[in-house]
Amino acid sequence: xxxxxxxxxxxxxxxxxxxxxxxxxxxxxxxxxxxxxxxxxxxxxxxxxxxxxxxxxxxxxxxxxxxxxxxxxxxxxxxxxxxxxxxxxxxxxxxxxxxxxxxxxxxxxxxxxxxxxxxxxxxxxxxxxxxxxxxxxxxxxxxxxxxxxxxxxxxxxxxxxxxxxxxxxxxxxxxxxxxxxxxxxxxxxxxxxxxxxxxxxxxxxxxx
Numbered sequence: 001x002x003x004x005x006x007x008x009x010x011x012x013x014x015x016x017x018x019x020x021x022x023x024x025x026x027x028x029x030x031x032x033x034x035x036x037x038x039x040x041x042x043x044x045x046x047x048x049x050x051x052x053x054x055x056x057x058x059x060x061x062x063x064x065x066x067x068x069x070x071x072x073x074x075x076x077x078x079x080x081x082x083x084x085x086x087x088x089x090x091x092x093x094x095x096x097x098x099x100x101x102x103x104x105x106x107x108x109x110x111x112x113x114x115x116x117x118x119x120x121x122x123x124x125x126x127x128x129x130x131x132x133x134x135x136x137x138x139x140x141x142x143x144x145x146x147x148x149x150x151x152x153x154x155x156x157x158x159x160x161x162x163x164x165x166x167x168x169x170x171x172x173x174x175x176x177x178x179x180x181x182x183x184x185x186x187x188x189x190x191x192x193x194x195x196x197x198x199x200x201x202x203x204x205x206x207x208x
Contacts, residue, residue: 030171
């Protein structure tokens with residue numbers, strides 16, 4: 001069941017970009033014991049709500065649709081995870097200065113081609129803007145904005161600011177928007193503080 005707004009958030013959003021936050025839906029990615037956070041289609045809908053790309057009403061409608069089409073919902077979840085990993089590897093290749101795998105580009109471009117069939121131009125308060133056709137029962141709907149965000153970032157000057165968290169176990173991606181572009185951690189409150197604590201403990205142990 002999709003949780004309501006009154007409940008505590010489950011997912012973290014420290015990537016500074018929707019597509020990077022989506023890549024970060026696996027905990028301790030770089031460790032030998034990572035933990036999947038998208039464990040069901042309902043969890044994908046919850047992520048969409050917390051990422052503010054789905055309203056509670058839209059999420060409940062998709063949850064109902066998924067209940068009536070369990071096989072399609074399971075396939076969509078699998079597609080989401082495969083897409084997430086392809087997007088992650090594309091950005092990771094950029095951070096390492098290596099060429100992306102053809103298979104990852106094919107996976108992403110196939111998803112992009114599908115998502116863009118539902119895109120449209122709408123009149124907004126300050127001119128024209130991108131929008132989406134009212135396909136509110138399409139189970140892949142939560143992925144469309146993620147795909148668009150990834151495409152925009154991959155083709156922007158900000159691509160060079162994508163980083164991988166310096167933690168040995170984290171592996172999360174983030175957009176370094178710091179003034180000097182020297183940010184090392186996905187979140188200073190978590191990975192950054194743990195690294196500082198380990199360094200302090202190591203120094204104290206050597207001094208004793």
